[in-house]
Amino acid sequence: MPVAYHMFTYTLKVSARIWWNSQKACIIFNYEDLKAKCRSHFSQQKKFIKTHLAVHNIKQKEGESTRAFVSRYTDDTLQILGLHKDQRMYGFVHGLRTRNLVEFLSTDLPTTYKGLMEKTYPCIEAKEVATNRTPTDQREGFNKSRKNPS
Template sequence: MGMGDPVILAPFQRAICMQKWLMPITCHMFTYTLKDSARIWWNSQKAGSILNYQDLKAKFQSHFSQQKKFTKSHLAVHNIKQREGKRTRAFTTRYTDDTLQILGLHEDQRISGFVHGLRTRSLVEHLSTDLPSTYKGLMEKTYTWIEAREVATNGAPNDRRENFERSKNSS
């Protein structure tokens, strides 16, 4: 069980079936497989707080599941910025991936956050003239601009010359 990853429960489940263990034995044997953080978790459980193996398994998976998603607030969209020296295409992909994790994010907020996070002045100017009303439209217009720039510059990364001037005193 090592790190406590629930995926490792599968071999233990098979052992239960093969050995035909009774539930008290199953729980007892399960605890012998725990190490490191899983052992610490087990030791922190109050006596009588786990009713049976199914309860133990559910609590273990809930605590150690790597599939838990951190739910971000819609305000997090304003913290997604194009990093200094990073290409616009990379930012566009990262922004789209990051905003998909924000539940309930309105399309207007997604569009506004994208334009606000850009560091490439000419793209912001391009998008601002006739700003698309949908995120899909915004991405189509953005990728058209990116591809045109790549063709015009033979794929050379020249986004840096277009960056906004950021004053040291602005916050």
């Protein structure tokens, strides 16, 4: 049994090893007891369910591109069950940091989230083109050929 005990401790990863080392001596009596304590400590089976109020906490981060925020916002709001379409749209506009885009979207706000995205993406693409940050553009090769005309 002592060999199995020592071999068991070598198989543990960081968080499990920290938990194991924090246990008092003789507190675990057998395998069933170990299994029950591990499950109660490490079990994350309950999935946290976000409510519709979580939408108002999704904000564009400092330095985060608008395109990245749109992607993150869409992913986060898809996890919220029963979210009303108006809350999803208003939460998006509320979370934006780009003042010009907020003003543009606020005038004649679309009635659907899809419509809101169809109105948002041309603005994002126009800004990327204006600042030469188009993700699909091959600017490096283009600039090299212009620098070395032959």
